[in-house]
Amino acid sequence: MAKANKKQEYTTEKVLDSLNETAYKAENFFEKNSKIIIGVFGAIAIAAIGYFVYLKYVLEPKSEQAFTEMVQADEYFKQDSVLLALKGSPGSFMGYEQIIENYSGTDGANIARYKAGVAYYKLGDFASAVSNLEKFSTDDNILLAQKNGMIGNALVNSNKIAEGLPYYVKAAEGTELEVLQTVYYTKAGQIAMQLGKNADALKYFQTLADKYPNANNGEVEKYIERLKYATGGN
Structure with missing residues (x-):
């Protein structure tokens, strides 16, 4: 026990000496510089x-x-x-x-x-x-969603359909405004279907339906049913 106490005291002294030396060096450095x-x-x-x-x-x-x-x-x-x-x-x-x-x-x-x-x-x-x-x-999420949505539109109209899809997704996910989410999740779903990405399309339409059950006057549910059949979902 006595040996353990002496060892602990020795270790503590070493740590204190080290800290004092570091502090001294720091003070010395500051004085010189x-x-x-x-x-x-x-x-x-x-x-x-x-x-x-x-x-x-x-x-x-x-x-x-x-x-x-x-x-x-x-x-x-x-x-x-x-x-x-x-x-x-x-x-x-x-x-x-x-x-x-x-x-x-x-x-x-x-x-x-x-x-x-x-x-x-x-x-x-x-x-x-x-x-x-x-x-x-911009830091405004509505304006940012509109920006991304319009970039998506411009790319799709330039026949860069695959490049446009991520912008529709960013536009939809970047705001909580119902009208914008409805527009851009719908566009994302339609473009994903066009690209043969049915699983992704189902995800976008399902997200829209979960948040806004009456979105697009029930048209979203039709997309979901068709995509579930295409992907073998239930």
């Missing part, structure tokens, strides 16, 4: 302040200008003058393309990117629609 350390932290603080100032006094005003410029383009878009909304009128007003270029990095340019994607889609330029929509970023 205090100017460098303070300088580094000072540089980080200055960079953070500089970034805040840039956001507050450069990007925010630019973003407001971008939204102001967008008003006229939006009006033409509403009137179905989509090309004019996209390209603008030199010397008169900026279209979505010019806003993206001139106000890069702002929220306004980001929204213009989404609208440009929609405009290109309406014009039948599906490759440009996909390119713009993929560069658009």
Whole structure:
């Protein structure tokens, strides 16, 4: 027992000595390098302040200008003058393309990117629609679902059906809004059937039916019955 106690005391002393030595080295290191350390932290603080100032006094005003410029383009878009909304009128007003270029990095340019994607889609330029929509970023799950759904539409309309399917799934899974989930789970199911992925199609339609029993006025149940038969399910 005495030997065990002595061993424990010895071990404890060794640990304490090690900790003291580490603390001493740390203090010594700080004393020797205090100017460098303070300088580094000072540089980080200055960079953070500089970034805040840039956001507050450069990007925010630019973003407001971008939204102001967008008003006229939006009006033409509403009137179905989509090309004019996209390209603008030199010397008169900026279209979505010019806003993206001139106000890069702002929220306004980001929204213009989404609208440009929609405009290109309406014009039948599906490759440009996909390119713009993929560069658009948002934390809003409804807008994100619409973005993914439209990319899916653009790819399917470009005969890239297999590539479009995952976007419909992401659109459906990324929101809890019934109307969007109904649209995109239905599209995902139909495309999966077209690709011969009946098990996946059944999963999408079943998810939709479980969440919204009356979705598509009972049409979903017809898909489910047909797919269960095709996959040998019960």
